[in-house]
Amino acid sequence: MAARRIDLNLNGRACTVHAEENTPLLYVLRxxxxxxxxxxxxxxSQCGSCHxxxxxxxxxxxxxxxxxAEGKVVCTxxxxxxxxxxxxxxQAFIDEQAAQCGYCLSGILISAAALLQQNPNPSETEVRQALDKHLCRCGSHNRIVRAVLRAAAVMGVAA
Structure with missing residues (x-):
């Protein structure tokens, strides 16, 4: 396959890349x-770190x-x-000290953002379900859940 021009809306900006269309999005982003x-x-697609x-x-x-991803809004x-x-x-992840090594956090933050867009006031169970597909080898799960709930509360106040 030959490389071709592909236009994306990446983090709020127009972005053009030249790549084969089957190239993984992760490769192009990085x-x-x-x-x-x-x-x-x-x-x-099993650990969640690349979400x-x-x-x-x-x-x-x-x-x-x-x-x-062509013509779609991509947010990293x-x-x-x-x-x-x-x-x-x-900010809530910093305040709750929810990171240890941090390797998993970019994907977790993204899935948490998607959850809060759909459900601005999730329960603890809903947060755990939304983040279930993400692996955190450091065992920071409880602090991560607290951070998402803290962010939801802060965002709810600001709305």
Whole structure:
């Protein structure tokens, strides 16, 4: 397959890449767009570390072909904040000390953002279900859940 021009809306900006359309979105984000926040974990859509928002849905970028993102809104962890300010989720993760090694967090933050877009006031059970597909080897799950609930409360106050 030959490389072709593919246009994306990436973190609120127009972005054009030249790649084969079956190239994994993760590869393009990390290597062509120089966005390193989205991590390569398992490469088989099983660990959750590579999740990005694609038209508001949390999807694994490791097995999402570039063609599937064409003309859609792609948001990586770098795009969560607003003009350099931290997203409430990012601040809550800092406040709750929800990270240890941090490798899984970009995907977790993305899935938490998708959850809060759909359900601004989730229960603890709903947060755990939304993040169930993400593996955190450090065992920070309880702090992560508290951080998502804290962000939901802060975002609810700001709304």
């Amino acid at each position: 290597n062509d767009c120089d966005l390193k926040g989205t991590r390569f974990g398992c490469g088989a 990005v928002l694609l038209d508001g849905a949390s999807v694994p970028a490791c097995d999402t072909p570039l063609w599937a 962890v770098e795009g969560l904040g607003d003009g350099g300010a931290l997203h409430p989720l990012q």
